[in-house]
Amino acid sequence: MRLLTHNMLASNARGAVTGYPLKLQVVKWSTKEAEPNPEFLRGMLPKIDWPALVAATQALGLPELLPEAPPTDAELSAEGAAADEGSALRRLHRALLEIHIEEGALVCPDTDRCFPISRGVPNMLLHEDEVRN
Amino acid sequence: MGRGRSRKPRNFATFRLCPRPGAADASDRVFFRVDNNPYYVPGFADDDVLGGAAAAAVGEGDDDAPSSSASGETGPLPDHVRREILELGLPDDGYDYLAHLREIRPSISSTGGGGASAAFLPVRRHARAHFGPPVDVKAYDASRVRIGSSGKETTTATAAAVEVEVTRIENAIDPDVARLLEESGEPALAGSESESESEDDDLEEDFVLVANQDDDDFVLVEIENQFEEEEENIAAADDSEEDGLKNGECKVGNSASA
Numbered sequence: 001m002r003l004l005t006h007n008m009l010a011s012n013a014r015g016a017v018t019g020y021p022l023k024l025q026v027v028k029w030s031t032k033e034a035e036p037n038p039e040f041l042r043g044m045l046p047k048i049d050w051p052a053l054v055a056a057t058q059a060l061g062l063p064e065l066l067p068e069a070p071p072t073d074a075e076l077s078a079e080g081a082a083a084d085e086g087s088a089l090r091r092l093h094r095a096l097l098e099i100h101i102e103e104g105a106l107v108c109p110d111t112d113r114c115f116p117i118s119r120g121v122p123n124m125l126l127h128e129d130e131v132r133n
Numbered sequence: 134m135g136r137g138r139s140r141k142p143r144n145f146a147t148f149r150l151c152p153r154p155g156a157a158d159a160s161d162r163v164f165f166r167v168d169n170n171p172y173y174v175p176g177f178a179d180d181d182v183l184g185g186a187a188a189a190a191v192g193e194g195d196d197d198a199p200s201s202s203a204s205g206e207t208g209p210l211p212d213h214v215r216r217e218i219l220e221l222g223l224p225d226d227g228y229d230y231l232a233h234l235r236e237i238r239p240s241i242s243s244t245g246g247g248g249a250s251a252a253f254l255p256v257r258r259h260a261r262a263h264f265g266p267p268v269d270v271k272a273y274d275a276s277r278v279r280i281g282s283s284g285k286e287t288t289t290a291t292a293a294a295v296e297v298e299v300t301r302i303e304n305a306i307d308p309d310v311a312r313l314l315e316e317s318g319e320p321a322l323a324g325s326e327s328e329s330e331s332e333d334d335d336l337e338e339d340f341v342l343v344a345n346q347d348d349d350d351f352v353l354v355e356i357e358n359q360f361e362e363e364e365e366n367i368a369a370a371d372d373s374e375e376d377g378l379k380n381g382e383c384k385v386g387n388s389a390s391a
Contacts, residue, residue, distance in 0.1 A: 004220040010235035020235040049235075121224045124233040 001122050003056050004096040011108035013130045017076070019108055021052035022115070024059040028103040031121065036082045036093045044096070045070060057095055065095055068085055322377045 011019030050070045055067045071088035075081070081089040106115040106122055113130070116123050147168040212219075215225050223230040 002222040008221060008234045010233060012233055018235075029247075111184060121226075122230075125228065 001101045001120055002097060003099055003101075004044070004048075005122075006056055006101070006106070007053050007096075009106065009124070011106075011111065011113060011124075013018055013108060013111050013113050013126055016108055016110040016113075017078070019110055021049060021055065021109065023107040024104065025056075025107060025111060026060055026101055026104040029060055029099060030100050031094075031098050034093070034097045036090065038076060038089060041089060041092055041096070042073065042076050044059055045076070045092070053095060055097075056114050060099065061127055065091055070071060073118075146170060146172055 006022065006024060009020075009022055013019065032078060034107055044105045048070070054066050054068065057063070067088075071092060076092070078087065078089070079088040084090060085115075092099040101117055102120050106117065107113070108115075113126075144166075146166060148164040148166050150164055152163075178212050189343055210227060212230055214229060214231060221230070226354075
């Protein structure tokens with residue numbers, strides 16, 4: 001599961017007020033190289049909940065990967081940013097698309113319902129009594 | 134007795150949980166239907182969807198999600214939903230993970246942007262009606278002068294006219310009054326007959342004379358007005374005599390023909 005996916009998921013269990021952001025408990029994670037796509041990142045950035053993304057990278061033990069404030073369009077559009085490993089574009093790309101959570105769990109902040117992550121796939125299924133009417 | 138009884142429809146289905154063919158993991162199991170009933174079970178359209186749903190429920194959520202929940206919630210998903218699921222990095226196993234997504238909206242522009250722009254329509258006030266200038270007293274004086282020049286009024290009116298003329302005599306000295314008289318005289322001269330023109334000229338002469346005379350000479354003005362009335366009366370009498378002659382001529386003609 002990518003951090004991009006984690007940034008979008010929310011718990012819709014009964015009793016959850018917002019169900020977001022899900023707390024990330026990581027047991028195993030990996031990095032898979034992907035081709036940078038600046039256009040995709042610029043289009044996706046407005047939809048990203050930045051504090052949740054930073055918290056996720058901190059849960060992975062990478063507190064220095066992303067800054068506290070989201071990058072600006074100018075930083076993402078800087079010439080040579082796609083090739084520079086230390087640029088804001090490449091760091092955002094790595095956080096969103098190259099990091100994969102293999103084993104762990106997602107915890108609802110409202111109900112503490114635990115959703116296991118197995119072999120990179122989050123299991124968001126609910127019991128019958130947990131489904132909202 | 135038994136021949137007339139109809140058979141009840143077979144509205145049930147039987148499934149058996151078996152390991153997926155070719156799967157290395159023993160826990161990877163799928164549901165297989167083992168009966169031949171024509172009854173259709175919602176959510177179990179075909180084997181692929183059934184296999185995928187069963188794998189998602191048993192293989193991944195065996196401890197947390199009961200099979201009844203999986204069978205109730207899973208089913209064939211539209212293509213656009215499946216495509217979106219794959220784009221987000223979620224597995225395409227028949228479960229609609231989009232139901233677990235938060236409300237996605239641009240977070241950067243949460244404080245600004247958008248909003249309907251108000252159209253500014255300036256309120257046009259109707260201009261106030263433009264009132265003309267105040268009544269021109271000089272024009273009034275000119276009309277009074279015309280009344281004095283008619284000559285048909287009675288003696289009392291003539292006396293009143295004289296008094297008014299006395300008032301205007303004071304104004305006659307003022308160049309504006311003289312200009313007004315000239316302006317009032319010009320249209321009259323252009324539009325009226327020769328007799329009216331001569332009357333206006335006489336009137337101006339009277340004004341000039343009166344302006345240069347003392348108060349004792351007012352009698353002269355009255356005498357002149359009386360003369361004018363007598364002349365008019367004579368002219369009227371002449372007109373009536375001419376009318377009588379014309380009538381006589383007509384009468385003579387009628388008797389001759391008889």
